[in-house]
Amino acid sequence: MCRLRRIKRKSWQSSCDKDVLLNILSVLTDLLSLGTGRRIHYVISKGGSEALLQALISAARTKPPDPSILLPLLRLLARVGQQDRKFGIKVQKAEATDVILSLTKQNLGHHLNLTHCLWVLRVCASNVAAGTTLGINGAMELLFKVITPYSKQHVRTVRAAIEALAALLKSKSNSRQAVNRGYLSGLLRLYQDWHHNDVSNNYIYIRRGLLLCLKHITNIQLGRETFLGSRGMEILFTSVQDCLSCKNLDPIVTTVTQILRKCYPKEPLPLVTVRSSYSFPLPGNIKTERPCMGSEDKLLKDDNESDTEEDMEKDLNKDDVEGKEEDYDLETDVNKLRSRPGLDRPEEELGQYEAMCPELSHSFQELDSESEEDKKSEDRTENLPSTSSHFIPSGNSVKDPNHRWRTQSGTEAGSDPREKDFKASLQSSIMKEKCSRSLISEQREIVEAVQNANSYEEDSAKSHTFSPCLLPKEAAWYKKIFNPECEASVEPNSGVRSETTEIMTDLLEEHQGSIPFHSPHFYIARAKCTKSIPAYRDLAFPDFWGHQPPPYGTPMLDRQYGVQRDKVLDDVRRLIQPGDLIGRTVFDLDEPSLSSPDAPCCLTFFSKFESGNLRKAIQVREFEYDLIMNADVNTNQHHQWFYFEVRGMKLAVPYRFNIINCEKLNSQFNYGMQLVMYSVKEALQGRPHWLRAGHDISYYKNHYRCSAAAGGGSRGKCYYTLTFSIKFPHEDDVCYLAYHYPYTYSAMMSHLDVLEQSRNPRKVYWRQQTLCQTLGGNTCPLLTITAMPESKKSDDVEQFYNRPYVFLMARVHPGESNASWVMKGTLEFLVSSDPIADLLRKCFIFKIVPMLNPDGVINGNHRCSLSGDDLNRQWLTPSSQLHPTIYHTKGLLYYLRSIGRAPLVFCDYHGHSQKKNVFLYGCSIKETLWQAGCMVDTAVITEDVGYRTLPKILDKVAPAFVMNSCSFLVEKSRVSTARVVVWQEMGVLRSYTMESTYCGCSHGLYKGLQLGTQELEEMGSKFCLALLILHLKSLPCSKKVMAQAALLLDLEEEITITDRAQRCSPDNTETLEICWQCLMLISFPLCAVVLFTQDSAKASIADRKKPGKPPPRPDVALQQSPEVAAVKCKQPDKAGNMFVQPGVSGGISSTEQTRRQRSEVLGSLLGLLHCKASCPQVLWEAFLHNNYPSLRLKGNYCT
Known part of the structure; x- marks a missing residue:
């Protein structure tokens, strides 16, 4: 065959025999008509395109041209040219552009020949340079004559001409010519004619071809302006309404949607400035400057020109395809990967961190005496509920909704006998204050200690008034409870219990819910001491009342096809049919006087509470609202986290909410994720659950832009809309909506208070210290948890001192609240009476920073601290003034390394918005170099593969964890993160970032389900189990520990199954x-x-x-x-x-x-x-x- 093709090529170029040439073309046509495209690519590789072009030029110069030769030549050129990416360049090199265009003009009256010429013309125009040349030589005028006026005759030729014109209009110069010569208006009229006359939908390709012409013309600013002036938005919007019901017309609907989105006039957000509503003065000479006003409109037009066709299509294609993995910017410099940087501070400063390791100098004098009270305490706390009642808590275990809630008669249904002592000792004294005066003094001591630690002033305390919500039936209670007088219930100087305390106790008993490790009283005490920039005066009801995971899992939302398309068309309707728009501002954080919350038939919004984030709410229609989130403090970006209250709703009415200033390029909201909702009425009826909620959810790019000057970038920033609809479960309810399950700083601090009281002090060594003060004046707690030595014997104490360290931390990014729920599961398990937890405490000393960015969490940030910096990008050179929590955490790690006690495991808990499941990021030199395609000399580069052991264990023991999602690559953009710095500077082999999805799982036991707080807490406890197994596999252990571990781990699975059977x-x-x-x-x-x-x-x-x-x-x-x-x-x-x-x-x-x-x-x-x-x-x-x-x-x- 190869020899035959060589003979043919020679014949095409030199033979003048017509019969030979026709036979060769016939044979080649038959060969290329059958089989796959491999034959065509083979011909291209052997110079077939050039040979065919030369044959075409020779045949065209014959006077007159012979159609019997031209037609098969044109057919072959069209077929080969479609597969040849460089065909346009080859046409120019062969100087065949004029020949093809001349043949097209000569055959205007011969439609069969014209069709073949148009096919070749279309293929040539696929190259922008060749298309520009054709446009200059008059190709567009020629094609426009062919397609106009509207006629159903010779539709094959018309289709070929329209497709060739669409290819020519990919050139911006051709698009400008088309606009200047009035072709755009003519194309709109022609599209209307085809749309109205094609009743049976037989000419979909012609209609879509005309739309592609419009799409390419509107890639330039002049084209978009002319399109708007020609009423193109109205024409296409009206015509597409007839196509929505027929799925065969989806190509037309998709193209129309792309054009409408592209041509929608760009405008700035309806804000005075995109800068955050809150600013914080930074220490030293650093100043925060607000951008000048009025610059956005001026620069917005220029920024719009930067939106390319590829950007538009890429964004629209996300409707049905989940985003790809992020592109890795891998570090390939072996010297940088292997380097060990020196200290970033004077060595003498490390001595101050000795005080943060009291466990290394503790004398354990308390072990000398064991009172009866201690024994009783031990007996009592052994029965404390951990995160579950069996060894390792299970997220899919069944919980009866009445299990921890009082019935109307005041009796408990289905209570666990092991929880009776706990309720008597802890919850009874917390929830039933009138039955235990000892707790009052205990509570006062907590408040006093917290106030002293935070330098909390009396005037500041009096400014806090707590009013979570107002419901019709509970209005009288709330009026008396959640007002300034309620502070007397937790004031340290109050001598007797006030009437407010009695009413609060009655309310708590009426709607009693024994939520594990949560105390409303403790929460109020801690919330009063929390310092925020807005000086919050209100509590969010869910944070005060508490959350209990529901007794069932929630599947990921099945997204209906075309939901994003419908939302985009609804947005376009606002522009062309503004008659039904209300446009009323009902909530404005910047200008409260402009808000009209009492307007009839509208919802009431509120977000001025801890972790709340809602800047503005605009009522668009009766049941539709546009919402704008606040930027992180001292920044103009990082819009993702939201948390707000809404009330005044009607029953069984779908309300639509559009959050219009999101920034992420894509979101798991497009792939099954839902937001969360908390209903106050449901909570007061015994169901205090944050539940996944929302339907018709979509995430897409909108028409709002931020200018390059205001956005701080080289290009104008695009915004995205998160739209969802909700039917509220009750009328006139008070509901809270959030991006993910909220977990506030005050909740964390009160949780630590309850954990400290619930632990068995004879078994659990617990020290809560202050790592540092934050910029906002809040304390950043540091926990030390391990097991008390069994006695004062030197062997036991020595074993205590020599335990390896595990360093855990979470919530460096405030919006990643799922990290706090995982940390909550870890902490509850570590202090529990579970035998595995007890053994784990004997193996390790845990240093834990449960919330690394308290200020960001308190003020509703998503990514940054009050300095406006992403704290997880400051680990290389943290500032003691601007990044105190990072500076001192790194200092503590430096100190541990300096005394030879660098952690065995370091793990930073995070949340991930783009991927499903739970997984780890680690660090590996070899894997990074392999992934980058670099040669690795194993004789020079040696590496311990122990970094893979923990992820492999987690893959076995944690249902939500997926090993295949883990990565151990070191990227240049991540070299300043905690994971990489601790690995590189501290020499910690097992340095990880644990990422938990906001969405759900695509593998394993939870496949198809969204993760709830129970599954997240389970992940935290499973991480502890994995640490124990890692210890047994990687470190030398005593025979006693090995025997205990073997027994416990062998029985764990059986006990778990038995427990599920009981449940x-x-x-x-x-x-x-x-x-x-x-x-x-x-x-x-x-x-x-x-x-x-x-x-x-x-x-x-x-x-x-x-x-x-x-x-x-x-x-x-x-x-x-x-x-x-x-x-x-x-x-x-x-x-x-x-x-x-x-x-x-x-x-x-x-x-x-x-x-x-x-x-x-x-x-x-x-x-x-x-x-x-x-x-x-x-x-x-x-x-x-x-x-x-x-x-x-x-x-x-x-x-």
């Missing part, structure tokens, strides 16, 4: 509603047998509510295999409940292989469960572990 038993689990069809979906693939009696069937199965084939009769058993169990249902009780329990034929094999197979089956079934059961996750877990819950059959089919 799923009929006596301890809520009844789950499920229909017959869904029960069959679960049972049949497991080869289980469902046995019912005729009586139970009549008693429990209702009539069918949907037409179709009925499900299997309940008295007919399914086929079973000999090795599986039967599932037998007892007779229903009077309420219709049926308790499903393992049958008599034996349990399903519990081997790892069988359980893994069943997990895979059930994982796929979870997506098939269309039954709105109370908790499909519970069903999954129950059948996975042979523990069957109480089911209520609610009919044959789901309603």
Whole structure:
């Protein structure tokens, strides 16, 4: 074949024999018409394009040109040119541009020949330079004559001409010519004619080709202005309404949407300035300057020119495709990777950090005496609830909603016996203040200590008035409770309990909820001492009242196709149909006088509380609002975190909210993530849950821009809209909406207070110190947690002193609240009475900074501290004045290294907004060089691979963790982060950043589910378990420790399954509603047998509510295999409940292989469960572990 092609090429270039040339063209046409594109690429590689062009030039010069040769030549050129990326350049080199254009003009009256010429013209114009040359030589005038006026004759030729014109208009010079010659208006009229006359949608490609012409013209500013002046927005918007109902017209709808978005007039945000509403004077000579006003409108026009076609298409394509992995800017300098920088401060300064390691000099004199009171305390605290009642808490374990909440009669339902002592010793004294005067003095001591530590002034305290919300029924209570007088309940100088305290106690008892490790009293005490720039006077009700995770998981939101397209069209409707717009400002942080919260038929917004972030709210329509977030303090950027209160809603009405100044290029909101909502009425009814909420969620680029001068960049900054709709569960409720589960600084401090009281002091060594004062005057706590030595014997004390360190910290980025929930799970597990926790404390000394950026958290920042800096980019050279928490944390790590006690593990807890699952970032020289494509000399570069051990362990023990998402690359843009600096400067091999998703999981047990606080806390406790396993694998251990660990780890899985069985038993689990069809979906693939009696069937199965084939009769058993169990249902009780329990034929094999197979089956079934059961996750877990819950059959089919 190769020889034949060489002969053909020679014939094309030298033979004058017409028959030979025709035969060669015929054979080549047949060869290239069959098979894949590999043949065409082979011809191109052998110079086929050049040979065909030379043959075309020779044939065109023949007088007259022979169409029998030209037609197959043109067909071959069009086919080969489509696959040849350099075809336009080859056309120019061969000087064939004029020849092709001349042939096109000569065949205007011969439509068959003209069509072939237009195909080649289109391929030539794909090169911008060749297209520009064609445009200069009159190609556009020629094509415009072909496509106008509207006619359905010779549609094949018209289509080829339109596609060639679209290719020519990719050149900006051609687009300017088209605008100057009035072609844009003509294209709009032509598109209208085709749209109105193509009733049967037979000419979709012609209509889309015309739209592509408009799309390319509007890539230039002149084209957009002319398009707007020609009423192009109205024409396309009106025409696209007829296409929305037909999916075959999606190409047209998509192109129209792209044009409308591109041509929507750009404008600045409706703000006086994009700078944050809050500013903070920095120490020293550093000043924060606000940008000059009025510069945005002036520069906005020039910035708009920088929006390229690629930017527009890339943004629109995100509708259905999740974003790719970030591009790595890898460090490839081996010397930099291997270098060990010196101290960034004088060595003598490190001595001050000795005081932060009191455990190394503690004498343990308290071990000499053991009073009866201590013994009782030990007995009592052994029964304290950790994050769960078994070894390691499980995020998917079932919790009865009444388990920790009082009934109306005041009795507790389903309480855990192990929690009785805890409630008597801690919660009773906190929640039932009138029954325990000892707590009052204890509480006063806490408040006094906090006030002294923070230099809290009396005048500042009096300025705090707490008013979480006002509900109709509780209005009188709130009026008396949450006002300035309520401070008497926690004032240290109050001698007796006031009437306000009595009312507060009554309220707390009326709506009692024993939320573990949360005390409203402690929270108020801590909130009074928290210092903020706005001097917050209010508490958010969820933070005061507390949050309890719901007893079920939330699946990721299934996004309906085209939801983003519909939202964009709604935005366009505002521009061309402004008659129904209200445009009323209902909340304004900058100008409160301009707000009109009392306007009829509008919601009331509020965000002036800790961690709150809402700057402005504008009512667009009756049930639609535009919201603007505040920038981080002393910056004009980092808009992502939001947290605000809304009230005055109507029931069952979908409210739409548009947050219009987001900055991220993409978001997990496009891929199943929902925001969270907290209802005060639900909380007062015993359901204090932050729940995932929202539907019709979309995240896309909008028409708002920030000028380069105001945005601080070389180009104008684009903004994005997060839009969502919510139906509120109650009328006139008070609800809170947030980006993610909030966790405030005051919540953290009160949590530490409760943890300190709940621990067993004889077993848990706990020291809470102040690392430093923040810029805002708040304390940054430093915790030391380990196990007390068993005695004062030298061996025990020596073992205590020699324990390796683990350094943990979280919340350097304020908006990553999920990091705090993971840290909460870690802390609760570390101080618990769990045997694994006790063993872990004996293995390590934990140094923990639970919140590294308190000021940012308090003031509602997303990324920065009060200095306006990202603290996780300041680790190379932190400033003691501007970045005190980073400076002193690094100093403490320096000190530990200087005494030979560098941490075995360093981990910084973070949240990730672009990826799913939980994963680690680590550091590796070899992996970085390999990824960058550099040669690695293993003889010169040696590296301990122990950095991979902990992630591998977590992949085994933590359901939310995914090893495949981990990365160990060192990027240039990350060299100033904590992970890289601690690895490089402190020599910590296992230096990590642990990233937790805001969204959910794509793998494992939680696949398809969004992560809640329970799963995040579970991740924190699983991290502790992984540390213990790491210790056993990596460090020498005593025989006693090894024996204890082996026993505990062997029993852990069995105990976990048993605990889940207890939680799923009929006596301890809520009844789950499920229909017959869904029960069959679960049972049949497991080869289980469902046995019912005729009586139970009549008693429990209702009539069918949907037409179709009925499900299997309940008295007919399914086929079973000999090795599986039967599932037998007892007779229903009077309420219709049926308790499903393992049958008599034996349990399903519990081997790892069988359980893994069943997990895979059930994982796929979870997506098939269309039954709105109370908790499909519970069903999954129950059948996975042979523990069957109480089911209520609610009919044959789901309603």
